[in-house]
Structures are given as C-alpha cells and as structure tokens.
Amino acid sequence: GNSVTQMEGPVTLSEEAFLTINCTYTATGYPSLFWYVQYPGEGLQLLLKATKADDKGSNKGFEATYRKETTSFHLEKGSVQVSDSAVYFCALYSGGGADGLTFGKGTHLIIQP
Amino acid sequence: EAGVVQSPRYKIIEKKQPVAFWCNPISGHNTLYWYLQNLGQGPELLIRYENEEAVDDSQLPKDRFSAERLKGVDSTLKIQPAELGDSAVYLCASSLQGGQTQYFGPGTRLLVL
Numbered sequence: 001g002n003s004v005t006q007m008e009g010p011v012t013l014s015e016e017a018f019l020t021i022n023c024t025y026t027a028t029g030y031p032s033l034f035w036y037v038q039y040p041g042e043g044l045q046l047l048l049k050a051t052k053a054d055d056k057g058s059n060k061g062f063e064a065t066y067r068k069e070t071t072s073f074h075l076e077k078g079s080v081q082v083s084d085s086a087v088y089f090c091a092l093y094s095g096g097g098a099d100g101l102t103f104g105k106g107t108h109l110i111i112q113p
Numbered sequence: 114e115a116g117v118v119q120s121p122r123y124k125i126i127e128k129k130q131p132v133a134f135w136c137n138p139i140s141g142h143n144t145l146y147w148y149l150q151n152l153g154q155g156p157e158l159l160i161r162y163e164n165e166e167a168v169d170d171s172q173l174p175k176d177r178f179s180a181e182r183l184k185g186v187d188s189t190l191k192i193q194p195a196e197l198g199d200s201a202v203y204l205c206a207s208s209l210q211g212g213q214t215q216y217f218g219p220g221t222r223l224l225v226l
Binding site: 004032034036042043044045046049051089091093095100101103104105106 | 117119146148153154155156157158161169204206213214215216217218219220
C-alpha cells in the first residue's frame with residue numbers, strides 16, 4: 001500500500017535559518033505529491049505540489065522537488081520566519097482508483113525570533 | 114471564491130450521545146471527502162463521494178458512523194453513539210471530479226467526555 005514518512009518533530013530553528021523537512025514515500029505507479037500546512041486551530045492549506053518526476057513545486061518561498069529515483073519530496077526554504085511556525089504534512093495521491101490522500105504524520109516547525 | 118465550509122467548529126458531548134458534522138464544499142466540486150485527524154497524526158480518509166454516491170467507505174466504522182450527501186452538494190457525517198476514542202478533528206475536503214488537488218475546510222474539533 002501507499003505510505004509517507006516524514007522526519008519527526010518538533011523542528012526548532014532561529015529566524016532566517018535554512019529549513020529542510022524530509023519526506024519519502026512508497027506508492028504504486030506515479031503519484032502526485034503535496035505539501036500541506038496547518039496553522040494552529042485551522043484546517044490544512046495546500047502549500048505546493050508536483051505531479052511528475054523532476055517537477056519542482058514552489059510557493060511563499062518554499063520549494064520541493066519530486067525525486068523519483070530516491071522517492072523523496074523534501075521541503076526547503078532558504079530563510080524562515082516566525083510566521084512559518086506550523087505543522088507541515090507531506091502527502092501523496094496515487095489515483096487509479098485509489099481514494100483520498102495518504103498523509104505523513106506531520107512535522108511541527110517552531111521558529112524562534 | 115469561498116472555501117470549504119464546516120460547522121460546527123467545536124463540539125463537546127458526553128459519551129453515548131449522537132453528534133453530526135456538516136460540510137459545504139467549494140462550488141462546482143463534485144468530489145467530497147471526510148477525513149479523521151487524531152492528535153499528532155496526519156488525516157486518514159473515512160469516506161469519499163462522487164456527487165451523491167459514496168464510492169469508498171471502507172474506512173468508515175459503520176457500526177456507529179454514517180454519512181450522506183443527498184443532493185450531491187452538502188454532506189453530513191454522523192456518529193451515534195459517540196465514544197471517548199472518537200475525540201479528534203473531522204476534516205472535510207473537496208476537489209474537482211478526477212482532480213488531484215483537494216481543498217480542506219477548517220475542521221470540526223470533537224471532544225467526547
């Protein structure tokens with residue numbers, strides 16, 4: 001079956017630090033990959049996505065590249081801000097009759113001023 | 114464009130009581146999902162609708178959970194009777210039919226005492 005593995009948190013960084021949150025996946029076929037962000041007390045917001053190998057998704061300074069050879073979709077940002085503090089979820093959608101998104105457990109990111 | 118709307122945002126009930134959650138998807142989105150999110154975990158799919166048809170409810174605990182989407186727009190998820198272990202966040206999401214990108218509502222946070 002499908003699965004997503006994320007690095008465990010919490011991840012604590014200082015403002016303006018470089019961020020990497022690791023995500024690897026197992027899936028049949030060629031899934032689409034997503035990063036969602038969840039701010040305290042809110043639902044999930046789509047941050048970025050990539051639908052095929054070597055695609056790079058980007059939004060709000062965050063980037064992730066779909067690496068089929070390593071089955072990875074690591075999230076990066078060059079300079080984090082306090083407002084980036086949230087829980088980040090990596091997810092995949094394999095389609096082809098599979099239903100719904102498969103999520104990782106989430107990574108809690110804490111940015112200190 | 115309005116996003117996915119859910120109500121109530123919070124609900125506190127005693128065990129063995131019934132509870133219902135409501136979801137209004139993004140206009141034009143034929144596909145609707147209900148997810149369960151336990152504390153510290155990623156969301157897990159409960160049921161998916163294509164228009165008014167439930168196309169996958171294999172993860173829905175049918176002894177106490179039920180869902181409906183009578184006119185293919187709004188949906189209701191019900192638990193009867195609620196148990197302590199049902200305390201979680203219930204998320205609704207929608208997408209275009211066949212679309213890979215799902216958009217989430219803010220969720221209903223349920224606490225069963």
